[in-house]
Amino acid sequence: MRANYKMQRLFVPDDLGPEIEFDAGHQQSHYLLHVLRLGEGAEILLFNGRDGEWSAAIAAKSKKAVKLRVLARQRPQPPLPDLVYCFAPLKQGRLDYLVQKAVEMGAGVLQPVITQHTQVAKPSIDRLRANVVEAAEQCGILAVPQVREAEKFERLLTAWDKERRLVFCDEDASTNNPLPALQAVSERKLGLLVGPEGGFSDEERKLLRALPFVTAIPLGPRILRADTAAVAALAVMQTTIGDW
Template sequence: MSIPRLYVEAALGAGAEVPGLPGQGHYLGQVMRKREGDPVVLFNGRDGEWRAGIASLRKDKALFRPEALLRPQAASPDLRLLLAPVKRDAMDWIVEKATELGVRRIQPVFTARCVVGRVNLERLSAIAREAAEQCERLDLPGIAPPLDLHAALDAWDGAPLLVGDARGNAPSMRVVLQGKAPPIGLLVGPEGGFTEAELDAVRRRPFVSPAALGPRILRAETAAVSGLAVLQALAGDWAAPS
């Protein structure tokens, strides 16, 4: 059976005693049938990845003892996703896949045609944590509180921001990304698209570049994940030499 890999919040170091997060004791004891002394792998987004042992399991509580560093800390490339929230299942899927694709920050943005009026940050953070545990990344993406589209653009730090062009009238992402390196963001609109006023506001920003997402009309979740994959392939750690 594979060794469980878990995210923790406490500092990691040889000889330390590290408390697990709520639910990890139940998961290890009741779901994975682990016992004290069994191995686990831990990471916290700061101190790298550690081999550890289960020091104690008490109902829902777990205590770990780190033993050896397996991988030093390495940050994901600064790729960011701004997206209009979509319905729950699709939003969960986007966050899971964006985590697997190594995005560093996810920023929900409310637009005029959003079909969702609120975002459950706690739920999305839990989904991101589980995805990071499974895909073996060393950090978690930040999931920011939602902002109005215009507020999000006002707060943007000037990094290149690509806006998906569903109609394919813009240059390809390969062309737009030439000469660019992270930090880079991708903005994906709602299922009904941006309004003309929103598009005008987006296009006026000097850091924004429209980019075609192919010849077909994509659903919002498809546009988000495929766009991130292209960003990783052309400008992220997929493009790094092996």
């Protein structure tokens, strides 16, 4: 069942079920009252990443607070997509874009990776999670991706599930066509690794190519920015061996 885009959707941490009532958070109350200007009885959609999507009504309001009453479930909770998306953090605005697009395109886990050429060594996990929630609200997504703490490149590979195929974007590939390499992948459990703006170092690329659970793919004949490469890689991967 597709999302109802005619109604406002909000992510809430609270449990959802028939006739449950709870107070909306401060920011959400402000949004409902002063941005959307909704009155008592107005209906919205709620989701929490666990209980599916529910219609809800504004049961009461004051100048600063809104009480919500859950009405009926509109969509059941789907499973989280089984795609681990690993990326080198970029500068703030472009990182926001990268995270939002990853959510839209079916990532189930977002894993920041610190490589030799990574621009941002300590990304704000709270900001990443806020972007994940915003993207889910806007795109009708119910299974909210998990955001993990940043891992160093070597540690990520050492701890990697060897039964999960890891695809990485290799700017030094000898071909421009990613399809043959992807079509040879037989595993259903998948991961994608996208490097930083400066690309992977020679040492990192050598290590990746030596691992049996890693597949290298090119992304065409043009040099792409890291955030563009991330979207392109997700698109070609989802189309070829993913859930598209």
